Amino acid sequence: MVEAKALVKRFGDFEAVRGIDVHVRRGEAFGFLGPNGAGKSSTMRMIASVSPRTDGELTVLGLDPDREGPRIRARLGVVPQQDNLDSELTVRQNLQVYGRYFGLSRSHVRRRAAELMEFAQLTERADDEVEPLSGGMKRRLTIARSLVNDPELLLLDEPTTGLDPQARHLVWDRLFRLKSQGVTLIVTTHYMDEAEQLCDRLVVMDGGRIAAEGSPTELIRRFATREVLELRFAPGEQEPVVGLVDDLADRVEVLPDRILLYTGSGEAALERAHARGVRPVSSLVRRSTLEDVFLRLTGRSLVE
Amino acid sequence: MTSAAPAGRVVGSWRAAWLRVEGHWTWYRRYWTSTLYSTGLQPLLFLVAMGIGFGSQVQPGAATGGLSYLHYVAPALLAATAAQGAVGESTFPVLSGFKWQKDYLAVTATPVTAGQLLGGQLLWVALRLLLAGIVYVLVALAFGAWLNAGAAVVVLVATATGVACAAPVMALAATTYDEGARFITLFRFVVMPMTLFSGTFFPITQIPGALRWLAWISPLWHGNELARGVTLGGLGVLPALGHVVFLLAVFTAGGLAARHYFYRRLVV
Numbered sequence: 001m002v003e004a005k006a007l008v009k010r011f012g013d014f015e016a017v018r019g020i021d022v023h024v025r026r027g028e029a030f031g032f033l034g035p036n037g038a039g040k041s042s043t044m045r046m047i048a049s050v051s052p053r054t055d056g057e058l059t060v061l062g063l064d065p066d067r068e069g070p071r072i073r074a075r076l077g078v079v080p081q082q083d084n085l086d087s088e089l090t091v092r093q094n095l096q097v098y099g100r101y102f103g104l105s106r107s108h109v110r111r112r113a114a115e116l117m118e119f120a121q122l123t124e125r126a127d128d129e130v131e132p133l134s135g136g137m138k139r140r141l142t143i144a145r146s147l148v149n150d151p152e153l154l155l156l157d158e159p160t161t162g163l164d165p166q167a168r169h170l171v172w173d174r175l176f177r178l179k180s181q182g183v184t185l186i187v188t189t190h191y192m193d194e195a196e197q198l199c200d201r202l203v204v205m206d207g208g209r210i211a212a213e214g215s216p217t218e219l220i221r222r223f224a225t226r227e228v229l230e231l232r233f234a235p236g237e238q239e240p241v242v243g244l245v246d247d248l249a250d251r252v253e254v255l256p257d258r259i260l261l262y263t264g265s266g267e268a269a270l271e272r273a274h275a276r277g278v279r280p281v282s283s284l285v286r287r288s289t290l291e292d293v294f295l296r297l298t299g300r301s302l303v304e
Numbered sequence: 305m306t307s308a309a310p311a312g313r314v315v316g317s318w319r320a321a322w323l324r325v326e327g328h329w330t331w332y333r334r335y336w337t338s339t340l341y342s343t344g345l346q347p348l349l350f351l352v353a354m355g356i357g358f359g360s361q362v363q364p365g366a367a368t369g370g371l372s373y374l375h376y377v378a379p380a381l382l383a384a385t386a387a388q389g390a391v392g393e394s395t396f397p398v399l400s401g402f403k404w405q406k407d408y409l410a411v412t413a414t415p416v417t418a419g420q421l422l423g424g425q426l427l428w429v430a431l432r433l434l435l436a437g438i439v440y441v442l443v444a445l446a447f448g449a450w451l452n453a454g455a456a457v458v459v460l461v462a463t464a465t466g467v468a469c470a471a472p473v474m475a476l477a478a479t480t481y482d483e484g485a486r487f488i489t490l491f492r493f494v495v496m497p498m499t500l501f502s503g504t505f506f507p508i509t510q511i512p513g514a515l516r517w518l519a520w521i522s523p524l525w526h527g528n529e530l531a532r533g534v535t536l537g538g539l540g541v542l543p544a545l546g547h548v549v550f551l552l553a554v555f556t557a558g559g560l561a562a563r564h565y566f567y568r569r570l571v572v
Contacts, residue, residue, distance in 0.1 A: 011572070050412055051572055070415040074312035078413040084406035088331060097327040101320070101414035102312030149312030149414075 001026050001061060001153050001184045002047055008055035009042045016042040018208035019056060026152075029175075029185040031195045031202030033290070035298050038205040040188040041081060044157050047186065048078050061153065074102055077151030077183075081158050083142045087131040091122050094130060095145055102149040112148055119174065120144035136167030143174060153184045160194060172197055192291040204297050211297040216290050223296050224288035225250050227266040231273065231280040232258040244276050245269075262288070314415040317423070324411065324424020325431060332432075342392070343436035347385040348443055351378060354505065355449060367507050369538055371451075378449035379531035380504040382440050382462045386433045387524045390466030391473050391495050393429045395487040398477035401425075402569055409570065418570040419563050422474065426559070429470045433463040454535040461534055465527025468551040471558030478565035503528045526550045 002024040009017040017039040024030045032040040045051035046058060049065035049072045058065055060072050085094050092113050099109030117123045120140040125133065130141065139159070146154060159175070160168040175198060179185055189195050195202055196216045203213045212219055229249070233241065235257045242259060246252045248269045249261035258280075263269045266285030273280075315323065332339075351374075359373030368376040401408035411421050437459035444450060473490070480486060501511060501518065502525035508516055519525045526547040533539025533547075 048413060050409075050570070070314045070417060073413060074314050074415040076413075080409065080413070082406065084410040086327075086331070086407050086410075087405065088335065093330050097330050098410070098414070100323050100326060101315075101411060101416045103315040103319075103415070104312065145410075151312070 002030075002186065003059045004043075004047075004056065005058075006056035007043070007046065007053055007058055009039070009046060009051065010054040016208055017046070020203075020205070020208075020210050022203065022210075024153075024184065024186060026184055027179075027182050028200045029179050029187065029198050031199035032186070032188040032205055033190065033192075033195050033202050033294060034188075034205035034211075035190060038298070039208040040205055041157055043205075044155055044186070044188055048076060048155050049073050074149065075152050077146035077149065077154040079143050079146045079154070079156040079159055081161070083138045085130045085138060085141060085145070088129060090127050090129055091117060091133070091141055092126045094141060095148055098145050099148040104149065109148065116144040116147055119147075119177075121170070134167075136163050136170065139163060139167065139171060140174070143171065147178070151183065153186065154178065156185065156187045158188055158190070160189075160191065168194075192289055192294055196290050204294060206298040212293070219293045220288045220290065222293075224292040225262040226264050226288060227262075228286055228288050228292060229261040229263060229266040229269045229273075230258050230284040230286070231261070231270075231278065232282045232284070233280055241278055241280075244278055245273050248272050262292070312415065317417075317420050320416045320420035321423035321427055323416065324421055325428045327411075328424075328428045339432075342389065343432070344439055344443075347381060347436075347440050350381055350385070351440075351444055351447065351449065354381065356447065367509075369536055371536060374447070374449050375451055375536065376532070377505060378444050379455075379458045379461075379535040380528040382437060382444075382458060383465045383527040383531040384499045384502075384504045384524060385440065386437065386462035386466035387469045387527065388495060388499060389433060389436060390429050390470040391490070393432060394425075394470040394473035395477055395490070396484055398425065398474050399480050399484050399487075402478065403481075408566075412570045418566040421570075422559075422562055422566045425474060426467060426470060430463055430467050433466040434459060437462050451535060454537075457534040458531050461527060461530045464548075464551055464555075465523060465530075468523045468527075468555040468558070471555050471562055473558070475558055475561035475565050478562060478569050498522045498524050523551055523554050 002022060004020060004022040006019045006021065007017055008015065008019050020043065032043060034040050042051065046053050046065065047060055049060060049069040052066055061075055063072050065072055086097065089097065095113035095116055096109045099112055104112070117126050120143065122137060122141060122144065125137065130138065133141070143159065160171050163171065172194070175185060185198070187194070187198055199216060201215050204211045204219070212223060214222065231238070231241070231245070238254060238257065238259050242252065242254055245259065245261060249263040251262040253260040261269050270283055270285060355374040355377050359377065362368070362373040364370050364372055408421060412418050441455050441459055445455065476486070476490070502508070502522040503519060504524065508519040508525060511519060529539060530544060530547045533544055
């Protein structure tokens with residue numbers, strides 16, 4: 001569906017995307033994971049054929065975005081980072097007007113709008129203006145709108161950023177349904193749980209480059225251990241303990257109020273730590289998540 | 305969900321621009337009453353105050369071609385209203401498409417291109433001016449403002465004048481990144497003086513020769529001359545052609561600039 005080789009995007013002197021290779025297969029859910037400014041959105045805009053690449057190769061649906069932009073966009077669905085609905089039109093009108101830009105007949109967009117409002121649980125608000133809708137409803141409407149042309153490939157740029165947990169789960173539920181219907185999804189996110197929930201395969205981007213690629217479980221296996229033991233201390237009291245435990249794990253990370261021990265067995269490590277007289281305020285054994293991978297690959301310090 | 309539907313396809317350029325007009329029309333059907341003041345009542349107030357009220361104090365003379373002031377001012381008032389309306393439609397509403405509502409980003413994510421979007425905007429402005437012009441001509445008819453059927457053509461002249469003004473202003477809007485303070489400046493120091501000193505209310509021969517070129521480069525003066533030409537007569541073919549060419553030149557230059565800046569802003 002998408003094939004990128006040594007893809008580069010520069011804005012003046014700033015290199016947002018620094019030569020990435022991406023290969024997205026039909027029917028999969030593919031994720032771009034990374035901190036703000038990693039180059040995810042720039043990559044998405046190039047795939048969406050609204051932003052010409054500076055260098056490298058890119059084909060989307062087998063076509064070259066530079067030459068066949070409109071033909072590609074006719075078969076894409078795009079959910080931008082910020083909703084850009086027509087706030088003075090109704091829910092129904094937003095869907096119908098948008099569908100017309102894809103060359104669809106009036107009767108077709110009318111039918112399609114009704115289906116999509118059902119899908120997005122917006123039927124009750126069909127003839128209400130968009131402006132007063134909640135953030136979650138607007139997001140669902142934006143997703144519904146992106147489906148008006150029955151796209152083969154759906155691009156979602158941070159689909160659930162800013163939504164409350166209920167709204168996020170509803171959006172995820174709808175995206176699962178689309179995936180099960182065979183729609184190819186490309187998602188950018190900086191939520192690890194979102195990536196783990198949705199993506200079959202993902203790349204971690206950092207500073208315009210791909211830092212790692214694989215399925216969520218592969219990435220966890222490769223860049224983290226099976227389990228993580230968290231030893232919590234009063235802030236500052238963890239430092240003297242580090243020397244006592246650093247041989248108990250494959251990797252140790254020291255945070256202001258705790259020590260993270262990356263290990264195959266958290267319980268075993270905890271027992272040995274206790275045996276050495278380590279007395280944390282509390283301890284927690286958990287499975288490694290993509291968040292551990294992400295923070296390992298992109299660092300803990302704030303990226304601005 | 306996948307309703308064995310025809311998927312999206314690319315439509316032709318004119319069709320794409322027209323679909324944008326259709327989108328605006330959907331909006332207009334909901335909100336047309338809110339536009340009644342600017343497109344309906346305001347020009348009427350001007351016609352009554354200037355044409356009938358003020359005009360009662362004006363002797364028909366050489367400047368008015370021997371006609372009553374109402375006949376003299378009615379066609380130009382329509383052209384001036386069209387120019388103002390067109391500039392209004394091309395400033396904040398266009399900036400909003402880029403910056404606040406961001407609906408331009410939504411449209412150009414479809415097969416519709418930035419150039420077709422611009423074409424749709426210009427077409428929409430033309431349609432609005434045409435509708436408002438028709439209303440004005442009919443109302444002015446009730447006041448006896450027209451001498452002949454040229455009144456039907458003056459709507460087209462006014463629309464053309466307005467669209468010629470709209471094109472460069474859309475280019476300006478596409479290069480505006482702040483909150484649009486320059487639009488206020490544009491209204492105060494360009495549009496308002498242009499309305500007053502482009503031969504709308506009095507012939508530009510009253511303007512000192514050294515400043516008269518300001519009227520000559522104003523699209524509205526050319527529009528006013530044409531509007532009077534088609535309703536009152538007395539305009540030669542060559543001057544008429546000159547005015548048409550000037551408006552066309554402003555429209556073309558403005559349109560090309562707008563197209564350039566629309567692409568620069570939307571395809572980055």
